[in-house]
Amino acid sequence: MTKSAWLLAAALTVPLYGCPEPPEAAVEAPLRPVRIAVVANNGDVRERSFSGISQSTQESRMSFKVSGTIVELPVQVGDKLSPGDLIASLNPSSYELTVQQAEASLAQAQANQRNADANYKRVKGLYENNNASRNDLDGARANAESARAQVRSAAKTLEIAQLNRSYTRLTASADCSVAAVDVDLNENVNAGSQVARINCGAGIEISFGAPESLISGFEQGMPARVRFNAIPGREFPGEVTEVGIASGGSAATFPIVVALLELDRAVRPSMAAEVIFEFGSDQSDVRVIPASAVANDERGTFVYVAQPQAGGTAVIRRQAVQAGELTANGIEILSGLSEGDRVVTAGTSVVRDQQIVLLPQG
Numbered sequence: 001m002t003k004s005a006w007l008l009a010a011a012l013t014v015p016l017y018g019c020p021e022p023p024e025a026a027v028e029a030p031l032r033p034v035r036i037a038v039v040a041n042n043g044d045v046r047e048r049s050f051s052g053i054s055q056s057t058q059e060s061r062m063s064f065k066v067s068g069t070i071v072e073l074p075v076q077v078g079d080k081l082s083p084g085d086l087i088a089s090l091n092p093s094s095y096e097l098t099v100q101q102a103e104a105s106l107a108q109a110q111a112n113q114r115n116a117d118a119n120y121k122r123v124k125g126l127y128e129n130n131n132a133s134r135n136d137l138d139g140a141r142a143n144a145e146s147a148r149a150q151v152r153s154a155a156k157t158l159e160i161a162q163l164n165r166s167y168t169r170l171t172a173s174a175d176c177s178v179a180a181v182d183v184d185l186n187e188n189v190n191a192g193s194q195v196a197r198i199n200c201g202a203g204i205e206i207s208f209g210a211p212e213s214l215i216s217g218f219e220q221g222m223p224a225r226v227r228f229n230a231i232p233g234r235e236f237p238g239e240v241t242e243v244g245i246a247s248g249g250s251a252a253t254f255p256i257v258v259a260l261l262e263l264d265r266a267v268r269p270s271m272a273a274e275v276i277f278e279f280g281s282d283q284s285d286v287r288v289i290p291a292s293a294v295a296n297d298e299r300g301t302f303v304y305v306a307q308p309q310a311g312g313t314a315v316i317r318r319q320a321v322q323a324g325e326l327t328a329n330g331i332e333i334l335s336g337l338s339e340g341d342r343v344v345t346a347g348t349s350v351v352r353d354q355q356i357v358l359l360p361q362g
Contacts, residue, residue: 031313031358035346036306039287039337047278048327050256052208054228054271057259058201059179062087065167066095067190070183075196077181081172088183088195090168099165102158109147109154116140116147176200179269199269204260205241206273209253213325217279218243224258225276228267237261238275287333293343294323294331303337304344304351308359316344318353 068090075087123140126132180197183189206226210218222240242257258275260267293303301323306314319341324332337343344351351357 031356032351033358033360034306034314034316034344034351035360036342037290037293037345039289039333039339039341039343047276047329048214049274049276050208050210052206052258052273052275054204054206054267054273055269056179056199056201057203057205058174058199059269060176060198060200061194062170062196062198063192063194064088064090064170064189065191066090066164068092068094068168068188070185070187070189070195073181073183073185075178075181077178079178081176081178081198083172083174085172087170087172087178087198089170090189092165092168095161095165095168099158099161102154102161106151106154106158109150113144113147113151116144120144170195172198172200174200202263204263204267204269206238206258206260206275208256208258208275210244210256211325212247212252212254214279215243215254217277218254218256222277226258226260227274227276229272229274231266234266236264236267287337287339288327288330289333289337289343290345291326291331293345293348294321294333295348303333304348304353305337306342306344306357306359308342309356312359313356314342314359316351316353316355316357 070088071091072086072089075081075085081087120140120143123132123136127134127137176198177200178196179199182194182196189195218240220240220243224238224240226236226238227234228236238258238260240256241259242255244255247254289303295302295304300320302318302320305317305319307317308314319336321336322334324334326332344357
């Protein structure tokens with residue numbers, strides 16, 4: 001190949017290897033949509049709801065004061081009781097024998113007392129006639145006093161034995177209904193073990209625990225609204241009747257009792273209830289937002305605020321907040337948000353500060 005031919009071939013191959021190919025067009029990632037909630041002014045009233053269980057205003061857990069074997073159990077759940085009706089009874093045989101033994105001991109003590117009194121009277125007469133010494137008189141007097149003390153002791157022992165015998169019968173003291181029966185015939189029970197639970201009051205009350213941060217806001221006569229899961233769509237008026245002065249158990253909650261002001265046949269003991277109160281707010285800048293909008297990390301508690309832009313988009317801004325208590329409507333924000341702010345309520349785990357997102361339409 002001549003030199004000119006070689007140069008021509010080289011010139012033809014330059015465009016194939018020296019010119020880069022045009023780059024592919026960059027594909028923009030689609031904007032991520034988010035769900036938001038607009039922060040509104042919640043006014044000066046905040047609602048609090050508490051869960052509790054309804055119960056009769058006079059609920060009794062019946063138990064024997066003595067132990068024994070149950071030989072009578074005439075009641076069933078739902079039975080109506082009148083004053084004096086038998087609930088259960090124990091085998092009284094051993095208690096009858098104890099009574100008889102106490103009666104015999106009392107009779108013996110009384111006989112000893114009569115003998116000691118007669119001896120004291122005889123020795124006293126001899127002493128007055130100078131036929132007995134002073135020591136004989138003092139000894140006879142002491143024996144008589146001891147015999148009288150033994151009689152009193154034997155009488156108390158008999159009284160206790162008779163009481164224990166009477167404790168073998170468990171009866172109703174008022175008009176009641178049987179809520180639960182916890183034993184069976186021929187079952188051995190200990191003193192204090194629950195035999196049955198009876199409801200004797202016509203009214204209904206709900207007990208629940210209030211946290212220590214709110215206990216100062218409760219007082220007797222405070223109004224409340226009560227809802228029952230088993231009675232949807234209805235609310236019942238109530239008022240606080242008892243406010244605990246000390247926390248119960250290991251939890252830092254104080255017992256509160258709310259009584260229903262109206263009787264209703266649909267409301268029964270042992271129903272799950274929600275008790276709602278309205279508390280005045282002493283902080284005008286407190287906001288309540290959905291709990292899903294609040295997040296925590298090593299930098300603290302925060303929310304994502306969406307700042308709207310043109311075209312239905314928004315820029316995400318991380319905003320530190322001070323969270324308060326969890327309420328029925330959401331979580332309280334004590335500081336960090338203003339009325340009208342748009343907080344992200346869905347998608348908080350996948351958005352980041354300064355990210356551009358797509359706002360919902362409408």
